[in-house]
Amino acid sequence: MAQQMKTVAVWFILLLQSITYGERTRDKMYQPIVGAACFRRLNGTHQIGCSSTYSGSVGVLHLVNIEADLDFLLTSPPSPPYAPMIPPHLFTHRNLLRLKEAGPDIISVVLLINRNSDKMTQFSHELNCPNQYSGLLKPNISESATCDASNPPNSWNPWGTGLLHQDFPFPIYYIADVNETQTLVNCFEKFNNFDYESHALRSLCAVEVKSFMSAAVNTEVCMRRTNFINNLGSTKYCDPLEGRSVYATLYPRNSPENLTTEVPRSVNTAEKFILVTTRLDTTSMFDGVGLGALDSLMGFATLTQVAHLLRQLLPPQGSLPDPRRNVLFVAFNGESFDYIGSQRFVYDMENLVFPARSTKSTPISFENIEFMLDIGTLDDITNIKLHTLITTPLAQDFLKKLNNYASSPRYGFNLDIQSDVGIQIPPTSAQSFLRRDTQFPALILNAVPANKYYHSIYDDAVNVGFSYANTSRDYISLIDVSESKNYFNATALQMKVANVSSIVAFALYETLTGLQYTGNKVANPLLADEFLYCFLQSADCRLFKASSYPGSPSGLPLPPMRYISVLGGSQESSGWTYRLFGYLLSQPQPSVAKENCTNLPLHWVAGINGTGECRLTTQSYMDALSPAFLIENYDWRSGKYSTWTESTWSQFSARIFLRPSHVHKITTLTIGIVVLVISFCLIYIINSRSDVLFDDVPASNAAFSRPTAC
Ligand SMILES: *[C@@H]1O[C@H](CO)[C@@H](O)[C@H](O)[C@H]1NC(C)=O
Ligand SMILES: *[C@@H]1O[C@H](CO)[C@@H](O)[C@H](O)[C@H]1NC(C)=O
Ligand SMILES: *[C@@H]1O[C@H](CO)[C@@H](O)[C@H](O)[C@H]1NC(C)=O
Ligand SMILES: *[C@@H]1O[C@H](CO)[C@@H](O)[C@H](O)[C@H]1NC(C)=O
Ligand SMILES: *[C@@H]1O[C@H](CO)[C@@H](O)[C@H](O)[C@H]1NC(C)=O
Ligand SMILES: *[C@@H]1O[C@H](CO)[C@@H](O)[C@H](O)[C@H]1NC(C)=O
Ligand SMILES: *[C@@H]1O[C@H](CO)[C@@H](O)[C@H](O)[C@H]1NC(C)=O
Ligand SMILES: *[C@@H]1O[C@H](CO)[C@@H](O)[C@H](O)[C@H]1NC(C)=O
Ligand SMILES: *[C@@H]1O[C@H](CO)[C@@H](O)[C@H](O)[C@H]1NC(C)=O
Numbered sequence: 265m266a267q268q269m270k271t272v273a274v275w276f277i278l279l280l281q282s283i284t285y286g287e288r289t290r291d292k293m294y295q296p297i298v299g300a301a302c303f304r305r306l307n308g309t310h311q312i313g314c315s316s317t318y319s320g321s322v323g324v325l326h327l328v329n330i331e332a333d334l335d336f337l338l339t340s341p342p343s344p345p346y347a348p349m350i351p352p353h354l355f356t357h358r359n360l361l362r363l364k365e366a367g368p369d370i371i372s373v374v375l376l377i378n379r380n381s382d383k384m385t386q387f388s389h390e391l392n393c394p395n396q397y398s399g400l401l402k403p404n405i406s407e408s409a410t411c412d413a414s415n416p417p418n419s420w421n422p423w424g425t426g427l428l429h430q431d432f433p434f435p436i437y438y439i440a441d442v443n444e445t446q447t448l449v450n451c452f453e454k455f456n457n458f459d460y461e462s463h464a465l466r467s468l469c470a471v472e473v474k475s476f477m478s479a480a481v482n483t484e485v486c487m488r489r490t491n492f493i494n495n496l497g498s499t500k501y502c503d504p505l506e507g508r509s510v511y512a513t514l515y516p517r518n519s520p521e522n523l524t525t526e527v528p529r530s531v532n533t534a535e536k537f538i539l540v541t542t543r544l545d546t547t548s549m550f551d552g553v554g555l556g557a558l559d560s561l562m563g564f565a566t567l568t569q570v571a572h573l574l575r576q577l578l579p580p581q582g583s584l585p586d587p588r589r590n591v592l593f594v595a596f597n598g599e600s601f602d603y604i605g606s607q608r609f610v611y612d613m614e615n616l617v618f619p620a621r622s623t624k625s626t627p628i629s630f631e632n633i634e635f636m637l638d639i640g641t642l643d644d645i646t647n648i649k650l651h652t653l654i655t656t657p658l659a660q661d662f663l664k665k666l667n668n669y670a671s672s673p674r675y676g677f678n679l680d681i682q683s684d685v686g687i688q689i690p691p692t693s694a695q696s697f698l699r700r701d702t703q704f705p706a707l708i709l710n711a712v713p714a715n716k717y718y719h720s721i722y723d724d725a726v727n728v729g730f731s732y733a734n735t736s737r738d739y740i741s742l743i744d745v746s747e748s749k750n751y752f753n754a755t756a757l758q759m760k761v762a763n764v765s766s767i768v769a770f771a772l773y774e775t776l777t778g779l780q781y782t783g784n785k786v787a788n789p790l791l792a793d794e795f796l797y798c799f800l801q802s803a804d805c806r807l808f809k810a811s812s813y814p815g816s817p818s819g820l821p822l823p824p825m826r827y828i829s830v831l832g833g834s835q836e837s838s839g840w841t842y843r844l845f846g847y848l849l850s851q852p853q854p855s856v857a858k859e860n861c862t863n864l865p866l867h868w869v870a871g872i873n874g875t876g877e878c879r880l881t882t883q884s885y886m887d888a889l890s891p892a893f894l895i896e897n898y899d900w901r902s903g904k905y906s907t908w909t910e911s912t913w914s915q916f917s918a919r920i921f922l923r924p925s926h927v928h929k930i931t932t933l934t935i936g937i938v939v940l941v942i943s944f945c946l947i948y949i950i951n952s953r954s955d956v957l958f959d960d961v962p963a964s965n966a967a968f969s970r971p972t973a974c
Pocket of ligand 3: 442443
């Protein structure tokens with residue numbers, strides 16, 4: 265009988281509980297929100313980026329339409345912490361620093377929303393002086409000489425806010441999808457946007473963001489912790505930024521190395537290279553967003569097209585005036601983070617380990633480099649300059665060649681390239697070479713800065729005005745100068761890339777052959793069209809298909825990620841670059857059948873018709889990992905090499921829910937406690953009066969301990 269009573273009592277408790285907690289269960293309904301998180305990176309001395317708290321940061325949604333809305337949150341927040349939803353035009357340096365100063369008790373999450381109505385005039389998260397501390401140094405001062413950070417209008421990124429290099433005490437989540445933004449706004453309007461005095465008493469629409477970063481302080485601390493723990497278990501707190509640079513030579517190298525001996529590697533001093541380089545990567549504040557359309561894709565497209573054009577114009581190496589001359593094209597990865605790729609290249613050349621021994625060719629050293637032509641940003645092609653540290657006959661001569669073609673009526677490019685001599689050189693890969701030796705013959709092609717969205721989520725196809733022509737015509741063959749205007753407007757992006765590529769390629773042609781280029785063939789703007797479509801809109805594209813093995817799986821219908829990432833990251837863009845160099849810079853071998861075209865350097869590619877063709881290729885990868893991670897006992901604070909690492913994290917997620925008010929929480933808790941006490945007393949009373957209420961006393965009673973509460 266007592267058993268029955270106990271069962272009744274338990275049911276009674278459950279019933280009461282379900283009444284009091286019922287509402288809360290409904291409130292707890294979560295709705296996930298899709299977006300991209302800002303994450304943490306570390307260098308030798310600092311941490312930058314964002315992290316949530318370990319269990320996730322929660323804030324009440326508040327839509328910020330004008331600056332006054334922020335003032336309201338910061339001066340009299342009725343029920344903090346808040347999660348302001350900020351439209352891009354208010355996502356400024358000043359506003360974010362104010363939010364940061366308010367502290368995580370007031371502002372716990374920041375959401376950057378995408379509202380189509382916003383017309384922004386500028387949005388760059390990079391510093392005014394990109395890679396400020398890793399370029400050429402002023403003599404005896406550990407400060408970069410090439411950019412004056414105290415004079416932003418005269419810097420390499422006048423619109424830079426430097427937010428990418430700030431450390432934030434709250435997560436920042438970017439919501440690109442306008443429908444997701446609408447969901448947030450609706451929730452805010454329905455539950456939060458009225459009667460602010462009673463905020464503390466109401467349930468409010470809140471967002472929870474989980475993006476906890478396991479590394480903190482700086483790379484030194486993180487590497488020490490990682491190595492220490494690694495001896496015991498295998499927890500990683502951070503990974504060095506690491507990827508692969510891609511290089512290829514114009515002519516196959518004929519400089520085999522004797523692998524049978526144990527003697528140190530030696531250089532073949534007869535070999536001479538012209539180094540033509542550019543940057544492969546880009547970056548932004550948010551994970552997986554940011555195409556770097558103008559900041560580096562323009563230069564990269566140009567380098568690829570120059571390579572392809574030279575491949576088709578030049579005679580065999582044997583018939584050059586100097587048959588030991590070659591061109592080495594390199595696309596450096598990780599340049600956005602203190603020149604990782606070029607620092608490593610310089611380090612490897614100094615140590616005679618470039619190219620790797622596995623390539624079975626002799627190493628290349630500085631002695632082999634005749635000069636370097638570095639292609640930087642090409643924001644405005646009517647305003648390109650050739651930068652050098654000092655005036656040299658080489659630079660003057662090359663500039664003359666460039667302008668010969670740029671202004672020639674035969675081609676009608678109608679451009680004028682100016683010379684710019686002095687210590688203010690652009691933040692490009694050449695800085696790594698000049699830092700080692702200011703006498704290094706580096707020529708840098710770079711336009712006057714005009715990109716208002718440098719290193720941001722908005723440097724995309726819209727920023728460069730790209731529209732895919734999709735002509736399905738032959739984009740591989742060179743084109744006649746008269747025909748090239750048939751497919752595009754004179755000012756189209758494709759024409760800009762093709763025109764600059766032609767000028768650079770012709771100047772290099774003249775350098776190599778000693779003869780002026782007098783042909784009518786120019787770079788094909790259709791190749792630029794296909795290239796830009798692949799990198800800006802979809803990796804499932806004609807050009808990538810043509811450079812892959814026939815029938816291999818096509819790319820995803822998204823643009824490839826061009827952030828360097830870490831070991832085990834996607835490495836998509838270097839993979840595609842490798843294949844592109846393999847296709848565009850190789851020589852067809854029509855006499856080699858498919859079954860005999862299996863071992864590198866022979867490579868079987870689909871080709872423009874997808875039918876398959878054998879090609880003699882020259883491309884290869886090289887590691888883009890900063891030398892700082894190779895040198896034992898490297899001084900992380902020295903600033904000699906890039907020290908960037910990326911924190912590890914377990915998840916990125918965001919969701920909205922109704923956060924119960926404090927009053928609600930307290931009421932719920934109080935009712936819970938009261939119910940608990942009542943039920944204990946009830947059981948105690950029933951139990952102690954059981955001999956009166958029921959006749960027999962079961963043995964199980966003994967198991968009931970005496971409650972102490974009543
Ligand atoms: C690390 O980054 C911060 C912020 O950009 C910078 O001030 C500092 O000089 C950098 N430290 C090193 C060692 O590169
Ligand atoms: C720089 O330092 C070196 C030695 O450390 C010294 O010989 C040289 O005069 C210094 N140059 C300047 C411009 O101070
Ligand atoms: C947003 O919602 C509208 C209407 O529900 C729908 O037509 C549209 O495709 C959605 N857009 C995206 C990007 O999901
Ligand atoms: C490589 O070196 C060994 C020993 O020095 C020599 O016997 C051999 O002929 C060399 N091979 C080539 C291809 O030069
Ligand atoms: C590119 O060159 C063509 C002539 O070949 C010229 O008509 C056109 O204006 C040029 N376009 C740009 C953007 O320089
Ligand atoms: C390009 O054109 C082909 C047909 O010629 C079409 O199937 C394809 O969808 C087009 N691609 C784009 C991105 O417009
Ligand atoms: C070329 O430019 C004109 C005006 O600048 C524009 O009306 C036209 O649509 C453009 N044509 C193409 C193919 O983009
Ligand atoms: C492949 O190479 C072998 C040996 O060089 C040759 O005998 C054979 O005929 C080649 N196959 C074809 C299809 O050309
Ligand atoms: C592709 O096919 C077209 C016609 O079908 C042909 O004219 C062209 O030469 C082919 N190109 C290659 C590279 O095989």
